[in-house]
Structure formats: structure tokens, C-alpha cells
Amino acid sequence: MxxxxxxxxxxxxxxxxxxxxxxxxxxxxxxxxxxxxxxxxxxxxxxxxxxxxxxxxxxxxxxxxxxxxxxxxxxxxxxxxxxxxxxxxxxxxxxxxxxxxxxxxxxxxxxxxxxxxxxxxxxxxxxxxxxxxxxxADSGLSALVSGRFQQTGNQDAVVFIHDKDRKTNSFNKVFVAQLPKSGNLDANIINSSLVYAKTGKVFEDDKGSQQLVLGDGTRYHRDFDSGEFQSVSFTKYYIQIKDQEVERHxxxxxxxxxxxxxxxxxxxxxxxxxxxxxxxxxxxxxxxxxxxxxxxxxxxxxxxxxxxxxxxxxxxxxxxxxxxxxxxxxxxxxxxxxxxxxxxxxxxxxxxxxxxxxxxxxxxxxxxAKLPSFKRNKLAKQRAQAIESSKGEED
Known part of the structure; x- marks a missing residue:
């Protein structure tokens, strides 16, 4: 034992x-x-x-x-x-x-x-x-990383944040580019709405949809009738992000x-x-x-x-x-x-x-160890049988 x-x-x-x-x-x-x-x-x-x-x-x-x-x-x-x-x-x-x-x-x-x-x-x-x-399926707002341009889950906006507070999920110095749905890439760039805000925060309701609420900022967009660019200051600006349904791969x-x-x-x-x-x-x-x-x-x-x-x-x-x-x-x-x-x-x-x-x-x-001796005995027997057969032929 x-x-x-x-x-x-x-x-x-x-x-x-x-x-x-x-x-x-x-x-x-x-x-x-x-x-x-x-x-x-x-x-x-x-x-x-x-x-x-x-x-x-x-x-x-x-x-x-x-x-x-x-x-x-x-x-x-x-x-x-x-x-x-x-x-x-x-x-x-x-x-x-x-x-x-x-x-x-x-x-x-x-x-x-x-x-x-x-x-x-x-x-x-x-x-x-x-x-x-x-x-x-997430819109991507909760996974935003500071200092990087990231596209939202519905592919309709690009978000850039300067600083992020992980505890309150709030942002500082937020840049958002909202791209209209169009097949023409040049039209998307021209007609895009650009938003800059000092603060931002993500709110999520019970259904899982998220909103990005921006505060103290300016929105720049192109007027479709006159073709001129305009700027609008705001205290609060809401961007609704529709969550994608969870797709089972x-x-x-x-x-x-x-x-x-x-x-x-x-x-x-x-x-x-x-x-x-x-x-x-x-x-x-x-x-x-x-x-x-x-x-x-x-x-x-x-x-x-x-x-x-x-x-x-x-x-x-x-x-x-x-x-x-x-x-x-x-x-x-x-x-x-x-x-x-x-x-x-x-x-x-x-x-x-x-x-x-x-x-x-x-x-x-x-x-x-016994294999060599076994082989030798077998060879000896074969030789003895050969000698006896040869003597019998001579007789």
C-alpha cells in the first residue's frame, strides 16, 4: 500500500x-x-x-x-x-x-x-x-469604444466618442453621422446629417430598444429644397436605434x-x-x-x-x-x-x-532470451534429419 x-x-x-x-x-x-x-x-x-x-x-x-x-x-x-x-x-x-x-x-x-x-x-x-x-443583434452603442469610429447595428449611423464613463454609460464629445438610405454613395455623403454634442447617454427600454440622447450640441444637415447646408443648435437630441432580432446562426x-x-x-x-x-x-x-x-x-x-x-x-x-x-x-x-x-x-x-x-x-x-536457443535447436534438428536422410540414400 x-x-x-x-x-x-x-x-x-x-x-x-x-x-x-x-x-x-x-x-x-x-x-x-x-x-x-x-x-x-x-x-x-x-x-x-x-x-x-x-x-x-x-x-x-x-x-x-x-x-x-x-x-x-x-x-x-x-x-x-x-x-x-x-x-x-x-x-x-x-x-x-x-x-x-x-x-x-x-x-x-x-x-x-x-x-x-x-x-x-x-x-x-x-x-x-x-x-x-x-x-x-445589439445596436453597438453599449459596446462603443472611445477614440474609434464605429457603425451602429442598423448600419445607418457612425458614432465617435472622445471619452466614456463605464459606470454611468455616458459619453463626452460625441460625433454622429446619420446616413440616409440610398443606393448612391455620393448622395449618402452629401445628404448625411452630422451631429456634434458635448454629452451623450444611452437609454434602453424594457423591449430592448436603445436611444442615444445627446445634449448641448449642433446638427448640420443639407436642405433638400435649397441645397444649402444648415446648422441647428439643440439642448437634447434623440437618435432611435432599432435593435436587430436575434438571429440563430x-x-x-x-x-x-x-x-x-x-x-x-x-x-x-x-x-x-x-x-x-x-x-x-x-x-x-x-x-x-x-x-x-x-x-x-x-x-x-x-x-x-x-x-x-x-x-x-x-x-x-x-x-x-x-x-x-x-x-x-x-x-x-x-x-x-x-x-x-x-x-x-x-x-x-x-x-x-x-x-x-x-x-x-x-x-x-x-x-x-529463449528465442535464439530455440532457433539453434530447430536448426540442429534440421541438420540431423538431413544427415540421416543422406545416410539412408547411401545404404
Missing amino acids: IIFRYLLKEVAKTQLAVFLVLMTIFISQKFVRVLGDASEGGIPGQLVMTFIALKIPDLAGFILPLSLFLGVLLAYGRIYADSEMTVLHACGVSEWYVVRVTLVLALVTAILTGIFTLYLSPLASEYEYQVKEELA HRKLNALSTPDLFKNPPPELAASYSATIQWRIAFPLACIILIFIAVPLSVVNPRQGKFAKMLPALMLFLGYLLLLTSMRSAIEKNALPSVIGLWPIHIGALFIGITLLMKERSSGRIIK
């Missing part, structure tokens, strides 16, 4: 460290992209952390199997490099016992991965679609819940539904299969160091992932029957892991 807790603790500790490092790296990359969209006015600044949080389930579902794989390699590689595993083997701890101990942690990781890939990740994708649709399959994927899909999308289901199951299943590869590859010589087999191990992991991706794409394109699916890749990876494990086990080494 002490050995069980020790091995489990070492692997879990290393896996957690690898998981946190990888999550920090990937989240930082997502943060830079989302922050770039926010700086360009694509999304409001207050929703930056929301979009980052919605990316976490998808990233966690991918990083958990990788962190387990690297955690086993690093933890057991250190134990082998420090000759601790040699002592454990001398005390009767077999390679298969190490695999069984690690499979306990792999089972827990597979359950967590399944929660992310089968439930949380589709839920986060669906919520992200809903947030983007609400932003698209086409969802990708990654936003559909897992129970919905098992329902009767459209015939033309049956292969894609099957590929998506198998893709979500692949990551929890990979947590179990990768243990059979990681444990034998963690065996290193103390002189080599714990990173001796890190490169071939990573190459096997990348090959496993790329093959899964290729098979999924082939199923979606109907180039491969969905009944076959991703199972040949899983079976092949499991076969490689068992082969590597048998080579490291004592029974495997005994069989390997």
Missing part, C-alpha cells in the same frame, strides 16, 4: 504541474487573440474574460490526456534515473503492478476528460454562440450536446454525427491506452537521464493524435465507413503499448 501511494502521488503531482503549465500557455494564446478582438471593437471589453472562460473546457479535454502522458514519463523517468525502480523491482514490484497503479489515476483522468468533452465543452460552445448572437456539431448527437440525425449528416461522437469518446479512451505506452517508455538507464525517451514518446503521441484527426476527417467526408470509425487507431495504439510492455516485463525478456 505504501508503494501504491508513493507511485500514485509522484505521477499525480507531476501530471498536475504539467497540466497547469500547458493550460497557462494555451490560455495565454487565447487571451491574446480575444484581447486583440476587443481592442478592435469586435467584442466589449467586459466580455473578454467570459470568452476566455468558455475556451477552458475544450482546452482541458485535450490537455488532460497529454498531461497524464507526460506526467507518467517524467515521474517514472525520474524514479528510474534515481535507481528507485530498480530497488522496487528487487523487492518484488513487477512492471504490471506499476501499470495497474497508473491505471487507477488514468481512470480518474478519463472520467474528468469525459466530463469536459461530453458535457462541458458542447455546453460552452453553445453559450459562446448565444453570446455572439446577442452581440450581433447555424451551429457546428461541436455545439450540439452529446444526447442530441445520438438522436436521429439527418441522413446527409449521419457520418458527421458519428465522427463527432467518436471524437468526444476518443480523449477519455486515450487516457487509458496511453498508459500502456507511457509506462514502458519511461524505463531509462540511470546514465541516460529521465528525458532519454521523451522525444520518441512525443512522436508516438503526435502520431496517435494526427491519425485520429485524419480518420475523423475521412469519416466526415464519407471516405471511410462510420462503423469502422476511429477504432483501428485505438486498437493499433493499444497493440503498440502492450508490445512495448511485454518487452520490458521479465516474462517478455525470458521469451526474448
Whole structure:
């Protein structure tokens, strides 16, 4: 029991460290992209952390199997490099016992991965679609950024603000260009109404429609009869912005819940539904299969160091992932029957892991050592039979 807790603790500790490092790296990359969209006015600044949080389930579902794989390699590689595993083997701890101990942690990781890939990740994708649709339907006044020209949701006005108070949602030094609806671009520019105000504020009613109320400003417009430009000073000026109806965009399959994927899909999308289901199951299943590869590859010589087999191990992991991706794409394109699916890749990876494990086990080494003597005995028998047959011919 002490050995069980020790091995489990070492692997879990290393896996957690690898998981946190990888999550920090990937989240930082997502943060830079989302922050770039926010700086360009694509999304409001207050929703930056929301979009980052919605990316976490998808990233966690991918990083958990990788962190387990690297955690086993690093933890057991250190134990082998420090000759601790040699002592454990001398005390009767077999390679298969190490695999069984690690499979306990792999089972827990597979359950967590399944929660992310089968439930949380589709839920986060669906919520992200809903947030983007609400932003698209919004007139854009609540997402105005100071120091930038922005077009309203109905495409009829361009707004520029100098300063913005986020607490009261009020503006200072507001410029608005109202463009009349016309197919002639030159006519739009000439007949546009230009408004400048010292202050501005957004009001929203119960139905969701918004009004931009400007104060202490001047409106410049062209008189249609005389063709002359006029200016009108005002104390308050209201601009009604009609909100667009929320349009439900086409969802990708990654936003559909897992129970919905098992329902009767459209015939033309049956292969894609099957590929998506198998893709979500692949990551929890990979947590179990990768243990059979990681444990034998963690065996290193103390002189080599714990990173001796890190490169071939990573190459096997990348090959496993790329093959899964290729098979999924082939199923979606109907180039491969969905009944076959991703199972040949899983079976092949499991076969490689068992082969590597048998080579490291004592029974495997005994069989390997007996093969040359078996071949020599077989050759000796063949030679004896050849000599006896030759003597019989001479007689």
C-alpha cells in the first residue's frame, strides 16, 4: 500500500504541474487573440474574460490526456534515473503492478476528460454562440469604444466618442453621422446629417430598444429644397436605434450536446454525427491506452537521464493524435465507413503499448532470451534429419 501511494502521488503531482503549465500557455494564446478582438471593437471589453472562460473546457479535454502522458514519463523517468525502480523491482514490484497503479489515476483522468468533452465543452460552445448572437443583434452603442469610429447595428449611423464613463454609460464629445438610405454613395455623403454634442447617454427600454440622447450640441444637415447646408443648435437630441432580432446562426456539431448527437440525425449528416461522437469518446479512451505506452517508455538507464525517451514518446503521441484527426476527417467526408470509425487507431495504439510492455516485463525478456536457443535447436534438428536422410540414400 505504501508503494501504491508513493507511485500514485509522484505521477499525480507531476501530471498536475504539467497540466497547469500547458493550460497557462494555451490560455495565454487565447487571451491574446480575444484581447486583440476587443481592442478592435469586435467584442466589449467586459466580455473578454467570459470568452476566455468558455475556451477552458475544450482546452482541458485535450490537455488532460497529454498531461497524464507526460506526467507518467517524467515521474517514472525520474524514479528510474534515481535507481528507485530498480530497488522496487528487487523487492518484488513487477512492471504490471506499476501499470495497474497508473491505471487507477488514468481512470480518474478519463472520467474528468469525459466530463469536459461530453458535457462541458458542447455546453460552452453553445453559450459562446448565444453570446455572439446577442452581440450581433445589439445596436453597438453599449459596446462603443472611445477614440474609434464605429457603425451602429442598423448600419445607418457612425458614432465617435472622445471619452466614456463605464459606470454611468455616458459619453463626452460625441460625433454622429446619420446616413440616409440610398443606393448612391455620393448622395449618402452629401445628404448625411452630422451631429456634434458635448454629452451623450444611452437609454434602453424594457423591449430592448436603445436611444442615444445627446445634449448641448449642433446638427448640420443639407436642405433638400435649397441645397444649402444648415446648422441647428439643440439642448437634447434623440437618435432611435432599432435593435436587430436575434438571429440563430447555424451551429457546428461541436455545439450540439452529446444526447442530441445520438438522436436521429439527418441522413446527409449521419457520418458527421458519428465522427463527432467518436471524437468526444476518443480523449477519455486515450487516457487509458496511453498508459500502456507511457509506462514502458519511461524505463531509462540511470546514465541516460529521465528525458532519454521523451522525444520518441512525443512522436508516438503526435502520431496517435494526427491519425485520429485524419480518420475523423475521412469519416466526415464519407471516405471511410462510420462503423469502422476511429477504432483501428485505438486498437493499433493499444497493440503498440502492450508490445512495448511485454518487452520490458521479465516474462517478455525470458521469451526474448529463449528465442535464439530455440532457433539453434530447430536448426540442429534440421541438420540431423538431413544427415540421416543422406545416410539412408547411401545404404
